[in-house]
Amino acid sequence: MLSILEKISQDEIANQNDSAQIKLLLESIIENPSIHALFLNTISLMEHLGSRKILLTQSNDHTTEFILKHASEEARHALFFKKKIDCILPNLNLGYSPHELLAGLSAKIYFQKLDATVRKSIRSMNLSNSNRSYLNYLYTTTVIEIRATNLYKIYNHLLIQRNFGFHLNGLLAEEEGHLAEMEAEIERLDSESKVRLDQLLKQEEKFFRKLWQKWKDACVLVSKP
Numbered sequence: 001m002l003s004i005l006e007k008i009s010q011d012e013i014a015n016q017n018d019s020a021q022i023k024l025l026l027e028s029i030i031e032n033p034s035i036h037a038l039f040l041n042t043i044s045l046m047e048h049l050g051s052r053k054i055l056l057t058q059s060n061d062h063t064t065e066f067i068l069k070h071a072s073e074e075a076r077h078a079l080f081f082k083k084k085i086d087c088i089l090p091n092l093n094l095g096y097s098p099h100e101l102l103a104g105l106s107a108k109i110y111f112q113k114l115d116a117t118v119r120k121s122i123r124s125m126n127l128s129n130s131n132r133s134y135l136n137y138l139y140t141t142t143v144i145e146i147r148a149t150n151l152y153k154i155y156n157h158l159l160i161q162r163n164f165g166f167h168l169n170g171l172l173a174e175e176e177g178h179l180a181e182m183e184a185e186i187e188r189l190d191s192e193s194k195v196r197l198d199q200l201l202k203q204e205e206k207f208f209r210k211l212w213q214k215w216k217d218a219c220v221l222v223s224k225p
Contacts (some may be wrong), residue, residue, distance in 0.1 A: 023154050025216060030158055035222050037089045038102040039215075044081035045096050045104060046148075049111050050141060051075040057133050066181065070141075073174055084166050102222075106214035110207050115140050117203050121196060127189070135189050142182045142197070143204045149175050 029039050051074035058067045085092055094100040101107065118139045122132060149172065156168040186193045 019150070019154060022151065022212070023158070025212070025219070026155055026158055028219060030162065030164070032219075032222070033088050035102065035219050037085045037092060037094070038100065038218075038222065040081050040085050040088065041094045041096070041100055042102045042104055042107050044078045044085075045101060046107055046111065046144075047074050047078035047081060048096070049108070050144065051078060053115070053140070054137060057137055060130065062130060066185075070178060070181075073178070077171055077174075080171060087165055103211070103214035103218040106211050110211040111144070113207050114143060114200075114204055117207075118143070118200060121200060122190075125190070131189060135186070138182050138186050138189070139197070139200060142179060142186065143200050145175050145179055145182075146201065147204060147208055149179070 028035075030036050051071050054067060054071040054074065058071075082094070085094060096104065098104050115136070118136050122135055122139070125132065125135075127135065152168050152172055152175065156172060160167050186197070190196060
């Protein structure tokens with residue numbers, strides 16, 4: 001069976017048309033500094049939501065170094081994207097209010113729907129409450145980070161190509177490290193992990209397509225005088 005990282009590489013080849021569509025929208029985003037700033041802030045929000053979910057659901061007597069490391073890295077990624085807004089439009093000092101995001105509500109809904117889908121998928125498993133919460137976190141984070149890795153690779157290529165002065169090389173290495181660690185944990189807790197992950201990825205694709213359309217619509221609205 002393919003590992004998660006091998007699957008990402010395989011999917012990049014199989015889904016070249018989708019990657020081309022993502023690249024087109026990202027190109028249009030980075031050509032407009034106002035939209036680019038909102039996009040970076042929205043990605044920062046999504047990393048922040050990931051960090052907050054970890055702290056809210058996994059802070060207990062069994063909190064491990066793995067959990068704390070992941071929560072801190074997600075928070076650092078949120079800060080990274082927030083700080084890079086200054087490279088596009090300095091001194092904006094953005095928060096996470098709706099007008100400071102690119103379809104921010106849709107980004108939150110994407111996260112919530114995926115989390116609910118994972119909870120439903122593992123509901124019938126014979127697990128303790130703590131293990132169920134842990135597995136929910138592992139699957140939700142894994143599926144989101146698979147998407148993030150694919151998106152960030154395309155975005156990173158454009159950043160380097162257009163000489164924006166920053167890149168995502170280190171962040172991508174950390175995301176791939178997360179995926180390898182979480183894959184091992186998921187396989188330890190779920191004997192049906194390969195089948196379940198494939199099913200969850202298919203659901204995530206539907207949610208992401210809706211989010212992507214909302215981002216496209218928001219770009220049009222922001223571009224209007």
